[in-house]
Amino acid sequence: MADVEEKETVIIGGGPGGYVAAIRASELGQKVTLIEKGTLGGVCLNVGCVPSKALINAGHRLVDANDASVFGIETKPATIDFTKTQDWKQHAVVDRMTSGVKMLLQKHKVEVIDQEAFLDNDSQLRTMAVGPKQFMDNGGGQTIKFKNLIIATGSRPIEIPGFKFEKRVVDSTGALNLPEVPKELVVIGGGYIGTELAGAYANLGAHVTILEGTPSILPNFEKDMVSVVLKQLKNKGVDVITNAMAKKSVQDDKSVTVTYEVDGKATDLKVDYCLVSVGRKPNTDNFGLEMTSVKMDDHGLVEVDNQGRTNVKNIFAIGDIVAGPALAHKAFFEGKTAAGAISGKNTANDWVGIPAVCFADPELATVGLNQAEAKDKGLDVKTAKFPFAGNARAVSLDQPEGFVRLVYTKDDGNLVGGQIVGPGASDLISELALAVNSGMNVEDIALTIHPHPTLSEPIAEAADIAMGFPTHI
Ligand code: FAD
Numbered sequence: 001m002a003d004v005e006e007k008e009t010v011i012i013g014g015g016p017g018g019y020v021a022a023i024r025a026s027e028l029g030q031k032v033t034l035i036e037k038g039t040l041g042g043v044c045l046n047v048g049c050v051p052s053k054a055l056i057n058a059g060h061r062l063v064d065a066n067d068a069s070v071f072g073i074e075t076k077p078a079t080i081d082f083t084k085t086q087d088w089k090q091h092a093v094v095d096r097m098t099s100g101v102k103m104l105l106q107k108h109k110v111e112v113i114d115q116e117a118f119l120d121n122d123s124q125l126r127t128m129a130v131g132p133k134q135f136m137d138n139g140g141g142q143t144i145k146f147k148n149l150i151i152a153t154g155s156r157p158i159e160i161p162g163f164k165f166e167k168r169v170v171d172s173t174g175a176l177n178l179p180e181v182p183k184e185l186v187v188i189g190g191g192y193i194g195t196e197l198a199g200a201y202a203n204l205g206a207h208v209t210i211l212e213g214t215p216s217i218l219p220n221f222e223k224d225m226v227s228v229v230l231k232q233l234k235n236k237g238v239d240v241i242t243n244a245m246a247k248k249s250v251q252d253d254k255s256v257t258v259t260y261e262v263d264g265k266a267t268d269l270k271v272d273y274c275l276v277s278v279g280r281k282p283n284t285d286n287f288g289l290e291m292t293s294v295k296m297d298d299h300g301l302v303e304v305d306n307q308g309r310t311n312v313k314n315i316f317a318i319g320d321i322v323a324g325p326a327l328a329h330k331a332f333f334e335g336k337t338a339a340g341a342i343s344g345k346n347t348a349n350d351w352v353g354i355p356a357v358c359f360a361d362p363e364l365a366t367v368g369l370n371q372a373e374a375k376d377k378g379l380d381v382k383t384a385k386f387p388f389a390g391n392a393r394a395v396s397l398d399q400p401e402g403f404v405r406l407v408y409t410k411d412d413g414n415l416v417g418g419q420i421v422g423p424g425a426s427d428l429i430s431e432l433a434l435a436v437n438s439g440m441n442v443e444d445i446a447l448t449i450h451p452h453p454t455l456s457e458p459i460a461e462a463a464d465i466a467m468g469f470p471t472h473i
Helices: 015-029 042-047 048-064 081-105 172-176 192-204 223-235 327-344 371-376 392-396 425-438 442-446 457-467
Strands: 003-013 031-037 110-115 116-119 124-128 145-150 155-157 184-188 207-210 239-242 244-251 258-261 264-269 274-275 280-282 314-318 356-358 363-368 379-388 403-409 414-420
Touching: 003 015, 003 124, 015 031, 015 042, 015 327, 015 356, 031 264, 042 048, 042 081, 042 172, 042 457, 048 081, 048 172, 048 192, 145 172, 145 327, 145 371, 172 192, 184 192, 184 258, 184 264, 192 207, 192 314, 192 356, 192 457, 223 239, 223 363, 223 414, 258 274, 264 403, 314 327, 363 425, 371 379, 379 457, 403 442, 414 425, 414 457, 425 442, 425 457
Parallel strands: 003 031, 003 145, 031 110, 145 314, 184 207, 184 274, 207 239
Antiparallel strands: 116 124, 124 145, 155 280, 244 258, 258 264, 356 363, 363 414, 379 403, 403 414
8 A cells, every 4th residue: 555645734626615725724824735636726717607707708799799889880790700719718718717726826835636536534535646547556646644624526517317418418518618609509497507608608699598497597586686687688589488397308410409398298499509507416425425424414515514614523615515505706715714714713604695696698696685585584674776777877888777776674774685687786796795794784885985977876876765865766
């Protein structure tokens, strides 16, 4: 057997959770080893948040180029060379960001092992080379005894019966890497990933059909928010079919036929590609976690306390493998908390609300509680809503759709949540996140001068409404 190496703090997985935990643990004086079997940056940087936003941006550029006549600008129809788009996305965006992570880890003297980790027990793991090298002696890897372990192995897409991921049936990774813009694309699952990619490909020129099994797409957002997005999807020619159960797919070299049922009636759609985006499952079943005493719940998520500590004192878990929304910024935060806890700091995952964003057209963003959730918690709340149609900046951008809504307690105006659908929602939600997490009330917002003319003003306008003194409505 190979020699056993002793290491202080070991992290499995170099995604948003793992690499941020590594940097923070190093800043706090730990000697850190990060094991990553794929590419640093994890799902988010390589096949998630970042490349999806790059394609969404490319789609917007194409639409803007073709839709300028309202401003008196006439253009020839713009065309797209999608090979160049994909090249730009990979090299100018993804590679640039992932090499940035590599540099940061080097700067923080984090040892990076580019192999796969397998746990032996509560204090030991083995690493193994990925690819042909794994057939070398001992898999080309090493045995490591760790003092502390942070598990950040992330998640992977769920496959559904009848839709095996191959060739023309793709998961989100496949959809981000298509060699061409499909003429016809079916998206199964209208959650945030499906809706974002449906919008992106519609803007890039595809005819898109979304098949959603429940009565509405984007079930995590409120109906009046979703209806703003549905209107825009309709304008783009996207067909949204709800209560639709995807049954099977049959492919040949050039197309795939998708069969779905609504109210027991079957329909076939022959398309170029079918994206299945019905959810993700945690990576907790494929690297020997069962060899440890770490407890998991019925969904395969690791059970942790508010520092990310499992029932085994020296093992922590963060990111998509623990409860809560599967979002990169949650993984960042949990990574910092776990690194702090290992270093003896009094850190905790004690947020009041995690912002959530869907980069649809227009963007949707929420933080904290909506009205129904607040009522369920026994809070007596009111709401104040201001439309982007009343905002000079949104109108001058020709993007007047959507609104800002504040949810606050009736007695003292304490802000418990907010929702934004409209231009710039992904950036604007940070103001509400700060307010909700700092325990501010609507008066604090109303008394903060918001620059004019900006998309942030509807937040202050909604606060004015809450105070009983509306201005521009
Ligand atoms: P991951 O990013 O999944 O990283 C886990 C890493 O662990 C991987 O690199 C993997 O190779 C490595 N690993 C796993 N097992 C082992 C092992 N045994 N040994 C060594 N290495 C291992 N979130 C947002 O906040 N905003 C967005 O806009 C957004 N858009 C998204 C779009 C898409 C298409 C997808 C799929 C996801 C999106 N997400 C978004 C979600 C976000 O990507 C995840 O929440 C985030 O990446 C989770 O981070 P993580 O560190 O937990 O895991």
